[in-house]
Amino acid sequence: MPTTVQRLSAEFLGTFVLVFGGCGSAVLAATFLSGDVQLGIGFFGVAMAFGLTVLTMAYAVGHLSGGHFNPAVTLGLAAGRRFAWRDTGAYIATQVVAAIVAAAVLWVVANGVDGFSAKDSGFATNGYGDRSPGGYNLLACLVIEVVLTAVFLFVILGVTDTRAPKGFAPIAIGLALTLIHLVSIPVTNTSVNPARSIGPALFAGSDAISQLWLFILAPIAGGLLAGYAYAAVFASGGEVPLEESVEG
Numbered sequence: 001m002p003t004t005v006q007r008l009s010a011e012f013l014g015t016f017v018l019v020f021g022g023c024g025s026a027v028l029a030a031t032f033l034s035g036d037v038q039l040g041i042g043f044f045g046v047a048m049a050f051g052l053t054v055l056t057m058a059y060a061v062g063h064l065s066g067g068h069f070n071p072a073v074t075l076g077l078a079a080g081r082r083f084a085w086r087d088t089g090a091y092i093a094t095q096v097v098a099a100i101v102a103a104a105v106l107w108v109v110a111n112g113v114d115g116f117s118a119k120d121s122g123f124a125t126n127g128y129g130d131r132s133p134g135g136y137n138l139l140a141c142l143v144i145e146v147v148l149t150a151v152f153l154f155v156i157l158g159v160t161d162t163r164a165p166k167g168f169a170p171i172a173i174g175l176a177l178t179l180i181h182l183v184s185i186p187v188t189n190t191s192v193n194p195a196r197s198i199g200p201a202l203f204a205g206s207d208a209i210s211q212l213w214l215f216i217l218a219p220i221a222g223g224l225l226a227g228y229a230y231a232a233v234f235a236s237g238g239e240v241p242l243e244e245s246v247e248g
Contacts, residue, residue, distance in 0.1 A: 018193075066083065148184055
């Protein structure tokens with residue numbers, strides 16, 4: 001059984017890679033011009049980057065911590081009786097700190113180009129209204145973040161169920177996160193993860209911070225809704241900790 005230090009270290013590493021890799025792809029590679037040629041990876045590339053970070057880190061450290069990398073996942077798993085409520089505080093604190101550190105490292109790298117401004121570029125932050133990539137209003141952004149976080153938790157709970165095929169959970173989870181990003185990048189720039197939202201927002205100025213509340217509360221609401229619903233409707237009575245399910 002991993003020690004507490006090992007579990008929290010795994011969560012730190014996984015969340016760091018998720019935020020640095022996913023947000024880094026948006027900041028550094030989404031739109032990249034070489035002369036007049038567009039070499040950027042676009043929305044699809046960013047969506048793939050987020051999915052791949054979760055997939056690879058779930059395989060790398062999921063057997064140690066369960067591979068949450070997301071406060072909404074931690075709370076949803078606790079609601080679904082897959083994780084101890086007493087451990088949620090330490091996990092969430094670790095995830096938020098890791099996201100801030102990742103955003104800080106990304107900020108240093110991004111500032112290697114003259115004229116870069118985290119505030120002006122948006123720095124991969126989430127937003128609604130005039131800060132939504134597609135100009136979507138508050139209600140639309142609230143709904144999509146709650147619904148897609150709930151979908152994400154249903155996938156996680158389903159593929160790590162004792163009745164599900166063993167060993168493939170990280171693949172399904174990574175693909176689910178990719179799909180979620182493909183749907184919602186134009187709406188909110190995709191959060192479904194309060195830690196992922198907090199890290200970049202702290203470097204992007206007051207406008208980003210002023211809208212941060214939505215991307216903390218909505219994913220948590222979606223995660224808890226899915227966790228309680230899965231436990232009520234689909235629970236078998238033989239649930240095991242997520243790290244054991246991921247390990248297979």
